[in-house]
Amino acid sequence: MRARNHNGPGREDPPRKMPVHAPPGPVPTLAELADQHVTELRVWCGAWPQRCFHRGVVRLDLFPPGETIVQASRRLVCTKCGLIGGYAQPHWPS
């Protein structure tokens, strides 16, 4: 048995669930974004190799409210090059 450097209080504290690297919080659903007055998504075409870079804004209510922004971004279809799947960010109201 070896001595431990025990410099805490004598009572047994439950282990803290505080990882050093905080994980990203739960991804909000589109409905939760709508609750925060987000009505639109800023979207980008995902076709980087083709250098499409088409950007646009789509209405939030075009997507099922239970989906996350990640799920919704996979449904995006580029109106310029036709690629399915892009990137989306909430268009926060200013």
Ligand SMILES: [Zn+2]
């Ligand atoms: Zn495109």
